[in-house]
Amino acid sequence: MDHCFQQVIDWLETIQTHIYERALRLNQQRTLLVDDYTTFKKLISSRAGFLLAHWDGTTETEEKIKAETKATIRCIPLDGQEELGVCIYSGKPSTRRVVFAQAY
Amino acid sequence: MTPLPTRASNFSAWYNELVVRAGLAENASVRGCMIIKPYGYAIWERLQSIFDAAFKATGHVNGYFPLLIPKSYLSKEAGHIEGFAKECAVVTHYRLKMAEDGCSVEVDPTARLEEELVVRPTSETIIWRTYKNWIQSYRDLPILLNQWCNVVRWEMRTRLFLRTTEFLWQEGHTAHATQEEAQAEALQMLDLYERIIRDYMAIPLIKGIKTVHERFAGAETTYTIEVLLQDGKALQAGTAHYLGQRFSQAFDVIFTNQAGLRDYVWGTSWGITTRLMGALIMIHSDDDGLILPPKIAPIQVIMIPIYKTEVQRSAIVAQLASLQAVLTAQNIRVQLDDSDVHKPGYKFAEYEQKGVPIRIAVGPNDLQNKTVELARRDTKEK
Numbered sequence: 001m002d003h004c005f006q007q008v009i010d011w012l013e014t015i016q017t018h019i020y021e022r023a024l025r026l027n028q029q030r031t032l033l034v035d036d037y038t039t040f041k042k043l044i045s046s047r048a049g050f051l052l053a054h055w056d057g058t059t060e061t062e063e064k065i066k067a068e069t070k071a072t073i074r075c076i077p078l079d080g081q082e083e084l085g086v087c088i089y090s091g092k093p094s095t096r097r098v099v100f101a102q103a104y
Numbered sequence: 105m106t107p108l109p110t111r112a113s114n115f116s117a118w119y120n121e122l123v124v125r126a127g128l129a130e131n132a133s134v135r136g137c138m139i140i141k142p143y144g145y146a147i148w149e150r151l152q153s154i155f156d157a158a159f160k161a162t163g164h165v166n167g168y169f170p171l172l173i174p175k176s177y178l179s180k181e182a183g184h185i186e187g188f189a190k191e192c193a194v195v196t197h198y199r200l201k202m203a204e205d206g207c208s209v210e211v212d213p214t215a216r217l218e219e220e221l222v223v224r225p226t227s228e229t230i231i232w233r234t235y236k237n238w239i240q241s242y243r244d245l246p247i248l249l250n251q252w253c254n255v256v257r258w259e260m261r262t263r264l265f266l267r268t269t270e271f272l273w274q275e276g277h278t279a280h281a282t283q284e285e286a287q288a289e290a291l292q293m294l295d296l297y298e299r300i301i302r303d304y305m306a307i308p309l310i311k312g313i314k315t316v317h318e319r320f321a322g323a324e325t326t327y328t329i330e331v332l333l334q335d336g337k338a339l340q341a342g343t344a345h346y347l348g349q350r351f352s353q354a355f356d357v358i359f360t361n362q363a364g365l366r367d368y369v370w371g372t373s374w375g376i377t378t379r380l381m382g383a384l385i386m387i388h389s390d391d392d393g394l395i396l397p398p399k400i401a402p403i404q405v406i407m408i409p410i411y412k413t414e415v416q417r418s419a420i421v422a423q424l425a426s427l428q429a430v431l432t433a434q435n436i437r438v439q440l441d442d443s444d445v446h447k448p449g450y451k452f453a454e455y456e457q458k459g460v461p462i463r464i465a466v467g468p469n470d471l472q473n474k475t476v477e478l479a480r481r482d483t484k485e486k
Contacts, residue, residue, distance in 0.1 A: 004476050005430055008405060008462055012398040015461045015482050019388050019397055020306035027308045027332050047336030059317045074330040074338050075312025099310055101338035104266045
């Protein structure tokens with residue numbers, strides 16, 4: 001019985017950590033860098049997850065991508081690094097990646 | 105107990121059935137509205153108490169503003185009305201009368217309101233209208249106010265917890281003397297949300313800024329927490345808005361600063377909703393039902409007696425009750441299900457579906473050997 005008591009205490013902590021780590025692993029597997037629009041479309045239509053891609057910063061491009069793929073820009077990540085690249089849609093220069101996904 | 109549809113075969117049907125069968129919520133007769141059942145509400149109450157304690161620890165206080173907002177208030181901030189106009193429920197009358205058929209009721213056309221009222225879709229307008237009366241000087245600032253309430257946004261495509269016409273939430277509305285202080289407040293609340301969603305709800309997330317196109321109607325900057333669900337779709341799990349001086353300008357909220365100059369007040373607003381329940385379910389659960397993080401679970405340990413005779417039953421229940429007392433004394437949330445209505449196998453499946461993290465079962469042999477059977481919900485390990 002004493003053993004049981006300790007096991008419950010331990011498990012409550014283990015379970016909390018385990019399900020976070022499981023969800024984190026899945027997130028990491030499903031957070032992908034994408035650099036061309038063809039691949040982007042393919043991944044979005046198969047609901048691959050968070051796609052990190054370059055964007056030219058215009059609402060026009062954002063809306064066109066949404067109309068064509070149902071993907072929206074979820075956010076410009078706060079911990080994102082500056083990185084030079086070109087917008088997957090317009091080819092214009094970009095300084096950081098943003099997070100795309102289909103959303104509820 | 106019939107099994108749930110599997111996630112692989114139909115994720116959407118799996119989710120809807122799980123929500124209903126785990127006793128969390130069900131659809132109401134008004135499309136888009138939901139009934140939150142006691143078990144679902146118990147989870148919401150856990151979340152509420154954790155967030156509420158964190159708000160208070162950072163100096164915030166709770167208040168309450170009215171459900172009904174004069175329609176004219178919504179027109180004060182141009183971006184705000186543009187964002188919310190399409191989904192506002194409007195109250196036009198205040199009385200019903202008996203219809204001529206004598207058995208139904210109809211709206212009394214003579215009881216039309218002079219100014220129509222909007223059911224709050226969010227409360228910036230009524231709160232900033234009130235702040236105009238509360239704030240004259242820097243000595244009246246900051247105001248760090250939160251309210252727990254319901255809001256209504258008329259939605260066409262709805263889904264239990266994730267998108268409902270009426271939902272529960274908290275909305276914080278703060279007023280500050282400086283831009284820096286307001287910006288720091290918005291980020292502080294974003295970090296607070298991150299910490300609770302990650303450490304209590306066990307949900308990994310991305311923190312970021314919304315694009316101009318996606319940001320809150322009336323905000324200068326919208327900070328967001330984005331989470332990824334098992335079907336590969338994203339969900340906005342919480343937002344904090346830096347409002348700049350937009351609402352103080354719209355409602356003429358002017359104060360005298362420390363230098364003796366008159367300026368508009370700086371603002372923020374921030375919220376999390378019953379949507380978080382949807383995230384919790386869609387991120388952790390499996391084909392057998394819900395999986396709840398122990399820190400959120402209303403029941404952390406379920407105890408189930410296994411017996412054939414009445415003598416066995418009373419001995420086993422007594423044994424479990426004493427263990428329950430020990431665990432309860434350690435602030436563990438334990439429930440003993442000694443009801444005689446269902447067989448143990450049924451109960452096992454039921455609490456699995458409800459996502460209770462740990463199950464303790466005791467049968468006649470265990471009683472003799474002074475053992476118990478422990479089982480984990482997340483891995484099914486015994």
